[in-house]
Amino acid sequence: MGTMRKWVGRRVKQARNTVSAMGKQAEVRWRSGCAAPTASALEWLRRNELPSGGIRAFSGSSKAYPEVTGYLIPTLMKAGECDLALRLSEWLVRIQREEGAFLGLDGRAYVFDTGQALRGLLAGLVLKPALRDSMRKAVEYLTSQLLDDGNGGFIRQYAHMPVHESILLYALVPMVEACEVLGMEQSAGAAARAVDHYAKSATVLDTGALTHFLAYEIEALIDLGREDQAAPTLEQLKEAQDSAGAVTATVRDRWVCVPGLAQLALCWHKVGDRRPAENAMEWLQAHQLRNGGFLGSVGRGATYYPASELSWAAKFFLDASYQSERAALGSAPGSHEERPFPAEGASHHYGCARLTPRLIP
Numbered sequence: 001m002g003t004m005r006k007w008v009g010r011r012v013k014q015a016r017n018t019v020s021a022m023g024k025q026a027e028v029r030w031r032s033g034c035a036a037p038t039a040s041a042l043e044w045l046r047r048n049e050l051p052s053g054g055i056r057a058f059s060g061s062s063k064a065y066p067e068v069t070g071y072l073i074p075t076l077m078k079a080g081e082c083d084l085a086l087r088l089s090e091w092l093v094r095i096q097r098e099e100g101a102f103l104g105l106d107g108r109a110y111v112f113d114t115g116q117a118l119r120g121l122l123a124g125l126v127l128k129p130a131l132r133d134s135m136r137k138a139v140e141y142l143t144s145q146l147l148d149d150g151n152g153g154f155i156r157q158y159a160h161m162p163v164h165e166s167i168l169l170y171a172l173v174p175m176v177e178a179c180e181v182l183g184m185e186q187s188a189g190a191a192a193r194a195v196d197h198y199a200k201s202a203t204v205l206d207t208g209a210l211t212h213f214l215a216y217e218i219e220a221l222i223d224l225g226r227e228d229q230a231a232p233t234l235e236q237l238k239e240a241q242d243s244a245g246a247v248t249a250t251v252r253d254r255w256v257c258v259p260g261l262a263q264l265a266l267c268w269h270k271v272g273d274r275r276p277a278e279n280a281m282e283w284l285q286a287h288q289l290r291n292g293g294f295l296g297s298v299g300r301g302a303t304y305y306p307a308s309e310l311s312w313a314a315k316f317f318l319d320a321s322y323q324s325e326r327a328a329l330g331s332a333p334g335s336h337e338e339r340p341f342p343a344e345g346a347s348h349h350y351g352c353a354r355l356t357p358r359l360i361p
Contacts, residue, residue, distance in 0.1 A: 037285045038321045040292030041314045042079055045072065048311060049084065053091035057105055059293060059309035066095060066102040067113040068311045070120030075318050077123055089124030092117050093134045100134075100141030111145050111154045114138055115171025122174055122181065132182065139178050142171070143187040150193030153201075164203035167213050169195065169220035176224070195224055205233045210249055210304065211260025218267045227271055237264060238276040245276075245283035248299075255299030258287065262294075262316035269323035281324055284317055 048056045054064025055072055069088050076085040096102060101109035102117040118138040121131045145154045154168055172195050179188035198204060205217055214233070221230040241247050247264060249257040261280050268277035287298055294313035296305025 037288050037292075038079075038318060040288065041294075041318050041321075042081065042292075044292035044309070044314055045076070045311065046081075046084065049087070053094065054088065055311050057311060058296075058305060063105055064091070065105060065311060066092065067104065067110075067116040068315065070102070070113075070117035072311070072315050073120035074123035075315050075322075077127075078322050079318065082127065085124055086127045089120060089128060089131055092120060093131065096134055096137060097141075099144075100137030100139070102138070109141075111142060111157055111168055112171050114141055115168075115174050118142070118171075118178055119174035122178055125181070135178050136182055136184070139175060139182065139184055139187050142175050143184075143190055146190050146194055150190035151197060153194050153197040163213055164201075164206060164209060164217075166198045166201045166204040167216050169198045169204075169224070170216040172198070173220050173223045199224075199226060199229060205230065207233060207236060207251055211237075211247060211257045211264060212304070213260075215260055215263030215267060219263060219270070222267060222270050230267070231271065234264075234267060234271060234273065238268070238273065241276050241279060244286075245279035245281070247280070249297060249302075249304060253299075253301070255297055255302035256283075257297050257304050258284070258294045259296070259310060259313040259316050262313060262320050265320040266316060266323055269320060269327055272327075274327050277320070277324065277327070281320060284320075288317075 045055060048059070050056055050062075050064050052064070054066065054069045057063055057065035057068065070092060073085045073088055076082075076088070092102070096117070097109065099109075100114070102114045104110045104113050115138075118135060121135045121138065125131050125135070142154075147153060147155060153165060154171075156165060157163075157168065158165060172191055175191045176188065176195070179185070179191060199221065205214065205221075207214065218230045218233060221227065237247055240251070245261075246256045247261055249255055249260060262284055265277045265280035265284070268274070268280070284294070288294060289309065291309075292314070293309035294317060296308055296310045296313060297303065298306070
């Protein structure tokens with residue numbers, strides 16, 4: 001618990017300091033559209049905002065996806081898409097369930113989806129402080145789903161899916177941050193215990209899992225200050241990367257999960273391992289569609305949305321692109337910890353500094 005408190009304390013302190021000059025430079029260059037693939041991916045996301053609110057799950061879908069809409073908000077804010085980020089934040093507030101949960105595409109309430117909506121509300125807080133109420137409800141819901149005060153993790157979520165429960169580490173990252181911002185100490189303690197539960201679980205960092213799901217765990221461990229635990233798995237995946245920059249969807253497959261590869265590029269950049277990250281980015285750029293989108297998977301026998309353009313593939317491509325820009329400017333390994341998250345009184349956030357004179361109550 002002491003280690004967790006120190007980590008959270010560092011994150012809060014970073015949030016209240018001015019963004020480093022290097023970070024600002026990276027944001028300006030990244031937002032400028034200097035790279036056509038980045039600009040195209042952003043335009044794809046703009047086109048896939050539904051008139052009723054939210055970002056559609058994938059090309060041709062009539063449904064907005066709360067999970068993806070939520071974790072797209074910090075991505076869009078780094079890109080300077082402040083008005084879109086604010087609209088998506090307000091949409092999340094409108095659709096939130098009374099108990100604080102957010103629904104998946106199947107109409108069921110999920111811890112993971114609620115955690116990603118919370119991630120978006122955290123990022124949007126600097127644009128609209130009133131989002132704190134929705135954040136608190138989301139944390140209360142997540143807390144209600146914990147077993148044995150966090151020692152047993154969350155109530156089982158994926159009995160009906162081939163997904164490891166340890167993926168919920170990715171929902172605990174925003175929960176821990178939100179607890180600190182909101183001063184919810186009891187929930188913070190329970191979240192810290194849940195982190196320990198999943199970090200020690202038998203399924204964590206299973207390289208037999210789809211790279212999309214595996215990379216959620218890797219990034220969460222990095223962001224939770226447990227980079228040393230994730231490092232051997234990242235090294236193993238680097239050894240499996242082919243000469244074109246691809247990593248197969250699982251150790252058993254020969255096709256590529258596109259969002260999974262983008263997430264691995266992001267993780268490699270976060271730990272300062274540029275070579276495999278840039279190789280993966282080259283593969284992703286070569287497989288970007290002309291309209292700016294990305295298919296879910298590519299290759300013979302591909303089964304992960306092979307005919308659909310996925311909103312989360314665009315999201316992780318943009319995140320990896322941003323980290324690539326920071327790396328190109330000479331940002332030191334570990335710069336993922338420099339990313340501020342909203343705190344009360346913050347005067348800037350990502351690429352949306354231009355909105356600070358007109359914060360919306």
